[in-house]
Amino acid sequence: MAGKTVEVINGPKRSSPRIEAYKAFWKRLSKNKAAVVGGFFILLFIVVSIVGPFLTTKDPTEVMVLNKLQPPSAEFWFGTDNFGRDIFTRIIHGMSLTLKVGFLSVAIGGSIGVIFGIVSGYYGGKIDTIIMRVMDVLLAFPGILLALAIVSVLGGSLQNVIIAVAVFSVPAFARIVRSSTLSVRQLEYIDAVKALGASDFRIIFKHILPNVVSPIIVQATLRIATAVLTASGLSFLGLGAQPPEPEWGAMLNDGRTYMKTAPHLMLFPGMMIAIVVLAFNIFGDGLRDALDPKMKK
């Protein structure tokens, strides 16, 4: 018995099909050069946002009036702004703010959207109608406008930006998860686990969720890009991060006055926003192709 136990629990030596599936996924993903570059940048951003602030020698909010509006140089790599703050340092410190907004808002909005979508698709009927009509209402607003409305009600702060962006991410997730749930729900194994006495909760979270996870991952990656863009937009409008926080959108706004005389004030934050959004978009597209090879073409 003891011998058998060991063999069953550890299994005879063979590479698990799950690991093989991961290998195949990595192979497909690594073939897509753009996605690899996008992924590399995302990784770099994450590392920078964690260790970056410890490596910079300057204070992102330290005002040095003598150095104001310096062009990029060996000392101030990206130049300085109108208060003499080092733009490079501010960009590095702003990285974590940007990623925080992106990841948190998508995590919150995504979770809510996934639950709505899966419940809607699984139960159907009235619940489905109610949830999806609410989602339709949310979708009817242009994203930035909805976020703007929410932030102006809640008040301008980075935290409220996260909430606003989360709210407008919900319907996208709800829709995509609902449609996947609808197709999984009618498969026979759902009937089979029901016939084995599984509860709805168990069916939803144990049997349906793992089967709809790949569109969720793809959607989340692409949504981070949108979230970053929206958050910067709100900060640019003065509704997000408040000065002197080194948020990129807010930096863009600060630099607006000096656009003609010192364009580097806007150039670097703008460039960073573009690169981050691009990286997430490219990586998301690559993920989609790699997770669902049938969908390609």
Next chain:
Amino acid sequence: METNVLEVHNLRTSFYTDDGEVKAVDGVSFTLPKGKTLGIVGESGSGKSITALSILQLLASNGKIIDGEIRFKGENLIGYSDRKMRDIRGNAISMIFQEPMTSLNPVFTIGQQISESLIKHQKLSKRDALLKSVDLLKLVGIPSPEARVRNYPYELSGGMRQRVMIAMALACDPEILIADEPTTALDVTIQAQILQLIKELQHRLGMSVVFITHDLGVVAETCDYVAVMYAGQVVEYSDVFTIFKEPKHPYTIGLLNSLPRHDMEQDKLEPIRGNVPNVRDMPIGCRFSPRCPAATDLCRAELPELSKDDKGNDVRCWIYSDNWDGEMEVNVYGEKRIAQGRGVKAVFSD
């Protein structure tokens, strides 16, 4: 003494669609004695599967049991809460499905899937459940179960998957196994193996089996009792010998006539003429009357009840009822039959 582990009495299940009520099951009665096998036979759309799903109360949300009794060991399951039904499902009554290729969740190993009901119903630990899964896989004849338990469904063939489904269904020693066309999607050779397996396990574990099929060959092979269904109703219920030796209902006779036989010369097979009536537009009288070669005005006007004959077998046909006016010769697919109301058996005459 024989006890009935399952008694279904006058079950009616309807679906409410945009086009109105659809009476998918409309008067199904049968009994299943302990340790025996009941075959439910009928063509597609006759309500066989809905009957099975009604027993487990697994109907789609627009379906509803509107009348009847489902007695499991004497207790009426209708009116049980969903929570109580969940304890019955997979534990006391379990079911295997027609399509083994899609009946397993692709993202879990078969060991995890068999373990699931063991963990739920028998409160085993993950480890014990996995060990029991290996035993179950061995029981259903899967070679090297220790390795297979870690496989994902896509690594198994159709026959193997159906064995896994059976293992899952048997995990908690159910008293009733409902098999909904378990062999339809399989190769003929595998079909025989699976039928043999179910029979063998039934003897070993002493469970009762409800076999849903449209294959009379399967019925003859495996069943002790047979309920013949037509258009949502049971038209004949008796033991398997009677069904094959002395079928009574013209539909049963028609079914048997449409099968090739090897015990007699046949020039051509005699089909049942016409089509199954539309569920939304059922005949007023006997549902088989538009296709029945022996139908009379009475048949077309009034629906007969399912009533017992002198041998205790049920048949839903006017010919065998008290209302049948006197002795009369009826021609059923070329076979002359003399019917004379209750108590007088139908006589074959060539």
